[in-house]
Amino acid sequence: xxxxxxxxxxxxxxxxxxxxxxxxxxxxxxxxxxxxxxxxxxxxxxxxxxxxxxxxxxxxxxxxxxxxxxxxxxxxxxxxxxxxxxxxxxxxxxxxxxxxxxxxxxxxxxxxxxxxxxxxxxxxxxxxxxxxxxxxxxxxxxxxxxxxxxxxxxxxxxxxxxxxxxxxxxxxxxxxxxxxxxxxxxxxxxxxxxxxxxxxxxxxxxxxxxxxxxxxxxxxxxxxxxxxxxxxxxxxxxxxxxxxxxxxxxxxxxxxxxxx
Numbered sequence: 001x002x003x004x005x006x007x008x009x010x011x012x013x014x015x016x017x018x019x020x021x022x023x024x025x026x027x028x029x030x031x032x033x034x035x036x037x038x039x040x041x042x043x044x045x046x047x048x049x050x051x052x053x054x055x056x057x058x059x060x061x062x063x064x065x066x067x068x069x070x071x072x073x074x075x076x077x078x079x080x081x082x083x084x085x086x087x088x089x090x091x092x093x094x095x096x097x098x099x100x101x102x103x104x105x106x107x108x109x110x111x112x113x114x115x116x117x118x119x120x121x122x123x124x125x126x127x128x129x130x131x132x133x134x135x136x137x138x139x140x141x142x143x144x145x146x147x148x149x150x151x152x153x154x155x156x157x158x159x160x161x162x163x164x165x166x167x168x169x170x171x172x173x174x175x176x177x178x179x180x181x182x183x184x185x186x187x188x189x190x191x192x193x194x195x196x197x198x199x200x201x202x203x204x205x206x207x208x209x210x211x212x213x214x215x216x217x218x219x220x221x222x223x224x225x226x227x228x229x230x231x232x233x234x235x236x237x238x239x240x241x242x243x244x245x246x247x248x249x250x251x252x253x254x255x256x257x258x259x260x
Contacts, residue, residue: 008054024129029250044137109209150224155187156234
């Protein structure tokens, strides 16, 4: 099963990093967040990726075309016409990556539509290129197959950024910083989708189509979107503050790092 990763957004709330690179190439611990996402899927044995490129997509193309050069020691022999010898393959991955140009201004639904020719299985996975998690991909896929719905979305429960006030009348009964109430809180869309291939039929061939609107609404109306509840770690990287947090976590306790 292949995994589409949406890599075309500009990341306007992360301008400190995205002026010269696309959001999925913003680094955590010296590696693009895109790399972290791919390592996560690869840990569960899913090594085929379709990257939907857009804003500054050439940065992503360059990274993978020169992957060994960026992640290895090497020698350039100019006397032999610039022959390159790679010395250590410390970052050798069992990945097969298809890079698809989907337009700088396209919406997410259209980006997925343009990836359709490269999807060869009856199901595919899809996620955003700006969030990391320790979601159990094997359990997610198993759940999707058991539910037998057209689509499954992973519902996550991020803690409140500003804290929560527990009230008793007009008085504060308790103040909880970064409360996560899985029992009563509604989950939010955390990405990590699994779809049957027929979902692609619900996406019009229109650059203005947003994945989360018409296509998703279509299968919701048919009662064909199930939710896989993930109450453990999930963190998006929308802002510079998020990026700083993830870099701090990478040093102290990278919960999403399941691989060795």
